[in-house]
Amino acid sequence: MGDDMDDILNIFFEECDELLPELERGLGELSDNETNPETINAIFRAVHSIKGGAASFGLERLVRFAHVYESALDCLRSGKVEPSADTVRMFFLAMDVLSDLVAEAKQTGDAVDDQRIDENLKNLEGIIQQGDGASPAQVGESVVPEGFTPVAVDFGGFGFDETDEDGTSSQEDDAAPSMQRLRVVFSPHNELYARGDDARNLLVGLKELLPEECAGEMDVTCRQDNLPTLGDISADDAYLTWEVLLPGGKGGVTPDDVNMVFEWVSDVCDVTITHEGDETVDEPNAAHAIMEVETQPVVVNEEEKAPSPLPEEKETAPLVSKPPRKREQHASIRVDIGRIGMLMDMVGEMVIGQASLESALGKSGALQDQELLKRLAVIKSLTRDIQGAVMAIRAQSVRNVFQRMQRVVREGSHLAGKDVALILEGEDTEVDRTLIENLTDPLTHMLRNAIDHGIETPEERIAAGKPAQGTIRLTARHRSGRILIEIRDDGGGINQKRVLQTAIKRGIVPPDAHLSEGEINELIFAPGFSTAEKVSDLSGRGVGMDVVKQAIHNLGGRVSIKSTPGKGTLFTLSLPLTLAVLDGMLIECSGSTMVVPVSSVVELVTVKITEDVYVIPDGSRVVSVRGRCIPLIYLGEELTLPDLGAEDRAAAETMGAADDSDQLIVLVVENEAGARAALVVDGVRDQTQVVIKSIEKNYRQIKGVSAATILGDGSVSLILDVSTLIVSATKRVDTRAMELHAERAA
Amino acid sequence: MSVDKYGKEARSEVPSGRREQMIIFTVGDQEYCIPILSIKEIREFEKPTYLPHCPSYVEGAINIRGNIVTVVNLANYLGTQAEPDNERQVVIIIEDAVTRATCGLLVDSVIGITDIVLDEIQPISVDGGAAELSGLVSIGERVVRILRLDTVMARLLGDDVVSALAVVS
Numbered sequence: 001m002g003d004d005m006d007d008i009l010n011i012f013f014e015e016c017d018e019l020l021p022e023l024e025r026g027l028g029e030l031s032d033n034e035t036n037p038e039t040i041n042a043i044f045r046a047v048h049s050i051k052g053g054a055a056s057f058g059l060e061r062l063v064r065f066a067h068v069y070e071s072a073l074d075c076l077r078s079g080k081v082e083p084s085a086d087t088v089r090m091f092f093l094a095m096d097v098l099s100d101l102v103a104e105a106k107q108t109g110d111a112v113d114d115q116r117i118d119e120n121l122k123n124l125e126g127i128i129q130q131g132d133g134a135s136p137a138q139v140g141e142s143v144v145p146e147g148f149t150p151v152a153v154d155f156g157g158f159g160f161d162e163t164d165e166d167g168t169s170s171q172e173d174d175a176a177p178s179m180q181r182l183r184v185v186f187s188p189h190n191e192l193y194a195r196g197d198d199a200r201n202l203l204v205g206l207k208e209l210l211p212e213e214c215a216g217e218m219d220v221t222c223r224q225d226n227l228p229t230l231g232d233i234s235a236d237d238a239y240l241t242w243e244v245l246l247p248g249g250k251g252g253v254t255p256d257d258v259n260m261v262f263e264w265v266s267d268v269c270d271v272t273i274t275h276e277g278d279e280t281v282d283e284p285n286a287a288h289a290i291m292e293v294e295t296q297p298v299v300v301n302e303e304e305k306a307p308s309p310l311p312e313e314k315e316t317a318p319l320v321s322k323p324p325r326k327r328e329q330h331a332s333i334r335v336d337i338g339r340i341g342m343l344m345d346m347v348g349e350m351v352i353g354q355a356s357l358e359s360a361l362g363k364s365g366a367l368q369d370q371e372l373l374k375r376l377a378v379i380k381s382l383t384r385d386i387q388g389a390v391m392a393i394r395a396q397s398v399r400n401v402f403q404r405m406q407r408v409v410r411e412g413s414h415l416a417g418k419d420v421a422l423i424l425e426g427e428d429t430e431v432d433r434t435l436i437e438n439l440t441d442p443l444t445h446m447l448r449n450a451i452d453h454g455i456e457t458p459e460e461r462i463a464a465g466k467p468a469q470g471t472i473r474l475t476a477r478h479r480s481g482r483i484l485i486e487i488r489d490d491g492g493g494i495n496q497k498r499v500l501q502t503a504i505k506r507g508i509v510p511p512d513a514h515l516s517e518g519e520i521n522e523l524i525f526a527p528g529f530s531t532a533e534k535v536s537d538l539s540g541r542g543v544g545m546d547v548v549k550q551a552i553h554n555l556g557g558r559v560s561i562k563s564t565p566g567k568g569t570l571f572t573l574s575l576p577l578t579l580a581v582l583d584g585m586l587i588e589c590s591g592s593t594m595v596v597p598v599s600s601v602v603e604l605v606t607v608k609i610t611e612d613v614y615v616i617p618d619g620s621r622v623v624s625v626r627g628r629c630i631p632l633i634y635l636g637e638e639l640t641l642p643d644l645g646a647e648d649r650a651a652a653e654t655m656g657a658a659d660d661s662d663q664l665i666v667l668v669v670e671n672e673a674g675a676r677a678a679l680v681v682d683g684v685r686d687q688t689q690v691v692i693k694s695i696e697k698n699y700r701q702i703k704g705v706s707a708a709t710i711l712g713d714g715s716v717s718l719i720l721d722v723s724t725l726i727v728s729a730t731k732r733v734d735t736r737a738m739e740l741h742a743e744r745a746a
Numbered sequence: 747m748s749v750d751k752y753g754k755e756a757r758s759e760v761p762s763g764r765r766e767q768m769i770i771f772t773v774g775d776q777e778y779c780i781p782i783l784s785i786k787e788i789r790e791f792e793k794p795t796y797l798p799h800c801p802s803y804v805e806g807a808i809n810i811r812g813n814i815v816t817v818v819n820l821a822n823y824l825g826t827q828a829e830p831d832n833e834r835q836v837v838i839i840i841e842d843a844v845t846r847a848t849c850g851l852l853v854d855s856v857i858g859i860t861d862i863v864l865d866e867i868q869p870i871s872v873d874g875g876a877a878e879l880s881g882l883v884s885i886g887e888r889v890v891r892i893l894r895l896d897t898v899m900a901r902l903l904g905d906d907v908v909s910a911l912a913v914v915s
Binding site (some may be wrong): 121143346349438497639640641642651693694695697698699700702703704705707710714715716717718 | 766789794795797798799800804806807808809811812813814815836847848849902903
């Protein structure tokens with residue numbers, strides 16, 4: 001039972017994860033002045049769904065906030081409030097609180113500061129008052145739990161505050177005689193029941209609209225005119241029409257409130273709302289006409305037969321009649337990621353199986369058969385397509401991550417006291433979800449840096465002849481099998497002089513270093529570098545950019561910078577499309593085939609043992625490549641590969657010397673800090689894409705090995721961890737700063 | 747009356763329904779068994795990929811439907827001699843109930859399946875630390891050793907996990 005609840009709760013959170021971006025997207029459109037009713041409805045639905053779900057789990061803080069949020073949105077929806085820039089900004093801020101409250105409920109985030117909630121509630125309340133004080137609190141089916149009290153917010157409709165109510169009550173109410181009642185006539189379609197809903201729910205919803213002092217003043221009549229004789233009744237059809245009289249007028253129920261109740265069933269239920277006593281149109285037939293269209297006459301449950309005194313019949317022109325609203329059909333399903341992983345594995349196996357089939361057929365000579373070859377080719381192309389399709393399932397657009405950045409910029413610019421707009425481009429670019437999950441942190445860091453260090457203050461910008469509002473452009477696009485993400489700000493650019501001074505002060509480069517522009521820019525990625533004079537909330541802890549570089553490198557990507565003083569800075573991230581697949585170079589060593597990530601390979605050279613290899617006093621060897629000395633790693637020895645002991649190696653060396661004069665094949669590799677090492681290998685076989693498989697799931701971590709993969713013949717091959725190899729080869733734990741130093745000096 | 751004896755008596759009163767199906771295999775001239783439910787499959791031995799820096803009882807890694815699975819050479823692990831020139835060695839793939847980790851056991855041959863009454867298992871006293879065996883059981887004339895799979899897995903996953911498991915238990 002507890003588990004069941006947890007499952008449902010998790011589904012709710014998953015929904016929130018979808019609804020919040022939808023809300024953000026909607027608000028984004030509003031702020032771009034693309035106001036259309038569908039957008040507003042969409043954001044309203046999002047908040048409403050969150051509220052509804054939260055209420056059923058008793059997440060009170062969340063419910064309370066969402067409730068007020070919803071009420072404020074309702075003013076927007078009903079057109080009482082214009083989506084001005086200020087209003088939208090408040091909605092944005094409140095959305096941040098909302099998503100933090102969700103995180104709080106999920107226990108993935110810290111508890112949200114009460115003061116912050118109150119502040120935002122006050123903002124929302126302002127919006128509500130600006131629009132209409134008339135009972136906005138009664139928005140929607142009241143899913144608010146019993147204990148709900150509107151925190152720090154007054155809703156006129158409740159009659160808590162007379163003056164407020166008078167001041168803000170809606171025109172409709174003013175126009176109507178105070179005792180005028182609302183007549184609501186509705187006839188549910190079959191579909192409403194098919195959805196598991198019930199007319200009873202609607203009646204209860206209407207009942208809950210009643211202000212306290214009018215409790216019980218609701219007249220309900222069930223019209224059975226369309227009810228056929230018992231013999232003709234089809235058990236599955238809906239026949240009944242309900243007529244409800246509600247107290248209207250001041251302090252009473254407004255048509256808008258009623259519409260809220262029918263919001264979610266408007267497409268499966270005919271509703272008319274009229275003021276009792278308004279101009280009389282001919283009447284009982286209005287409802288009947290509707291019924292006749294349906295043609296199906298009725299079944300009555302005990303429950304449906306609500307006892308009701310007949311109200312006086314006075315006829316009325318419909319005030320509101322809503323056209324049936326189309327339900328949004330989400331043509332997507334939620335699938336556990338583990339299942340897709342399984343599918344991936346199986347497709348991988350299929351590729352291997354097919355390759356082995358092919359080689360077996362080749363051996364038996366059967367491949368001479370043209371017919372067989374043709375069929376095999378069909379299967380091959382199908383397999384490739386399936387593999388592509390499975391990868392596509394895992395692909396997601398970067399939209400969600402990008403949109404999250406809006407918030408980063410919003411909060412960041414607020415903290416820094418700068419005015420910054422973030423422009424997103426190419427949000428639809430798709431990459432594998434494994435990558436998406438790992439993009440958020442680096443992007444957050446970089447954007448904060450751009451706001452803190454890149455964009456100038458409004459005064460400085462105006463003085464420099466730029467618009468006061470800074471702009472950061474975040475773009476994504478595909479290029480030659482990789483994804484390029486650019487972060488371009490129009491700020492002051494990198495202050496090279498200051499960067500160099502700081503680097504010298506921090507001992508990152510020697511005082512007499514002469515560096516090129518590009519090299520100076522690179523310095524901001526050095527560990528422990530930070531030019532911010534004061535440590536701000538945003539950045540300035542000196543971990544920012546080197547962590548970013550590390551993270552990007554771990555994802556198999558690279559970062560580059562271009563900066564124009566006074567014009568701005570451009571960071572470019574080049575990343576693989578997926579983390580599940582890696583571009584690898586297949587190398588042979590001591591009879592083993594291993595994989596080196598192509599991203600860390602600098603070059604492949606043959607060197608002469610007698611001329612290029614030196615033994616340095618501590619016994620280790622270095623090789624000179626283009627005048628630069630690089631530590632040499634005998635891979636077989638380093639990894640204790642079995643076939644090749646020290647003597648074998650010597651033998652191999654001499655043998656190599658005998659056969660190919662004295663040549664040695666070395667693969668020069670580089671880690672993220674630019675430190676290099678040369679791997680001695682027996683040969684390089686191929687360059688291919690390999691699927692990354694974890695070793696640690698079933699075994700401990702192996703030094704020098706980051707993961708494994710499965711080759712085309714089904715055998716397991718290890719993927720080398722170049723960074724660890726380099727570090728252990730140079731026998732220095734963290735040499736990055738020193739390497740950098742040495743490199744610059746060189 | 748000693749506590750031990752009392753304990754034994756109490757045990758004998760347990761209804762004899764508590765049995766477990768075990769699979770019996772040989773490593774060299776010794777017979778071992780493990781619960782059949784822990785076994786995922788049994789496959790031919792194929793040359794695995796060597797894992798760097800691995801202990802002598804780790805034979806290497808093989809690919810089982812896209813998963814990388816470590817193969818343990820049980821002869822080395824248990825400190826016995828495998829049958830010489832055995833061409834028909836098999837790998838028993840097991841899954842640990844706790845960690846869901848998978849590994850393969852390289853054995854000389856699989857003999858068969860037997861029902862073992864749990865009460866008939868004679869525990870082996872362990873002087874601290876994790877032991878390879880959890881007990882002995884007699885089947886007819888023979889004595890079969892019961893292999894502790896949690897120890898195998900803990901050794902593979904590394905020392906951190908061993909201590910973590912010790913804390914849990």
